[in-house]
Amino acid sequence: MSNPSLLILAGDGIGAEVMTEVRKVIDWVGTNKGLTFDVSEDLVGGAAYDAHGTPLHDDTMAKAQEVDAVLLGAVGGPAYDDLDFSVKPERGLLRLRKEMDLFANLRPAQCFDALADFSSLKRDIVSGLDIMIVRELTSGSYFGEPRGIHIEDNQRVGINTQRYTEAEIDRVARSAFELARRRGNKVCSMEKANVMESGILWRDVVTELHAADYADVELSHMYADNGAMQLVRAPKQFDVILTDNLFGDILSDCAAMLTGSLGMLPSASLGAPMANGRPKALYEPVHGSAPDIAGQGKANPSACILSFAMALRYSFDQGDLATQLEAAVEKVLADGTRTGDLMQASDGTPATTTEMGDAVIAELAAF
Template sequence: MSDRFSLLILPGDGIGPEVMAEVRKVIAWFGKRRGLLFDVDEDLVGGAAYDAHGTPLSDATMARAQSVDAVLLGAVGGPAYDNLDFAVKPERGLLRLRKEMDLYANLRPAQCFDALADFSSLKREVVAGLDILIVRELTSGIYFGEPRGIHSDDNNPDNEGGRVGINTQRYTSGEIRRVARSAFELARKRKNRVCSMEKANVMESGILWREEVQWVHDNEYPDVELSHMYADNGAMQLVRRPSQFDVIVTDNLFGDILSDAAAMLTGSLGMLPSASLGAPMANGRPKALYEPVHGSAPDIAGQGRANPIACILSFAMALRYSFDRGEDADLLERAVEKVLADGVRTADLMAADGGTPVGTSEMGDHIVAALDQLG
């Protein structure tokens, strides 16, 4: 018996098409060797979509994303689009996907492979064996709150320049409770610990956040260990003793910052995947978008030097969270770990003492070969 799923691939800009080509090799392997078959469609997002349609995400592509089991995205943006109007910048396509698919829970794992422990900016003994999952609320908070904008401030004589920038931090109980439930559910499958981070000492939205996370814990997940921490202390603790954390749940703004800080504990942004999940569809699978954490890296685009591992591990997250194929996800992660343990490196993972890095395509080939050996 074989399983069949639908997948929309949006390679995007910069190195996106290069790393996505290596994911296609992995998808083909799972179809051939594990009976995991995909109806794969491909479309445009970001700058590529703007070049073709004058918009970073067409309505047709948005409709297609709503209809599939999962979306896999490469990267968006680049200097060629820096002077575009804000409304049509490449990043607006990604934000539209997140908002209209209602992908409220962003999962950012920070896992340190043993072979790369020395690449972290922290000491090996601090990061060795690191395995953290940050759950960031993704569709509300200060990035979406109203009112917002830049306005004249002519009535304030003390305001040199005469303008004011406004962004509104806004959360509802329901928005907080649903992302808290996601964090508790994930913790039950890990080490059963959740740390909630906010700024309840200075922000009313932080007080609400703390109270609602505590309510979900007390009424629905009393078996999961819950702690609370101010987000600024959380940032300090991530670089002081990151192993104290299992699952961290936090709001959109703090999650953006904290997940990038956690990313550097692992040594390279080229290693880090992410998942953005929403409510279950009629088939029981969540609305889902998977993407590497790294950007479009326009400085190396088209050179065959990009590290495809983050995008490949994003597909591993899709296997786990969208397709309920945890064993296959584990297999793919072990294949990546084996390749790294064997000393295979792209340029971003090379030590200062030299060696010859492999290219994007070669790294993909090595991972497929490791799947052959392990699977």
């Protein structure tokens, strides 16, 4: 059998730095676990615009469609702020999501015990937190038509359309239910069925699917605004949260801050199975390109490393190895090796990006 394939798109800002540490982990896995990947690299975002005048070259898009998984670092930066909207770095990422049809975005919010005091909430509220937000990623108000800015009655009118089909809701709900079966077996579906017809359809489809195929999973419904409140009131009541594109964007960022640092949060965007049974997949850290610290060795590679752990679990059926990698990151934090974003002013000298990556490799070797 051929080796599983990975396309690495480091992108902009700190993307290259954190991805260097992921490459170390990939190489270690190949040498010590017998899991060798065929790795290729290409450009996305501002780096691709600088080279090709577009945030994602057609050839790169074709590669992404062919590999088993894509690992992405970060895109964007102030150097590209004045570009036309159509060629901004972020459009490269959006094109990947859309053309790969990555309809299920998985955003874990896990609070490692060593970082519980970094959350803006009290330790007892977030300690042990482990929830997953499943966000529909390719439809809804970000893609619905009609859209745009128009002139009506001599004034500008901005239009975005919230649109969902039954099939779009069904497939992302299935992802959430399947995921819940591997976790705490609970799904809370969030929408605004009280004021939005799309929310009514969302609730109906999720309820029907649950009754037909997933009655063994506990299902609850919640209005998304109440969900935001509950996330900061009692987040540990949730296991898997299922929601649409717009609400998922907001709720996942809200949940991210419960954990203490954006530098710790991975994500996965999954699509339909390919011929080999693996899903179309893109894995990326939640943090941005952080141009203010790029090239200084200050970036935290943990989220990117944990994104690779998600790839091991969801694309390559290596759940035990993914758990080991996650445990290695947690052990490094508990032992006090941390980049500056995870330290108080009195905690001493922060680890560099390279030192953080090396520490994770050392912990992996100890298993």
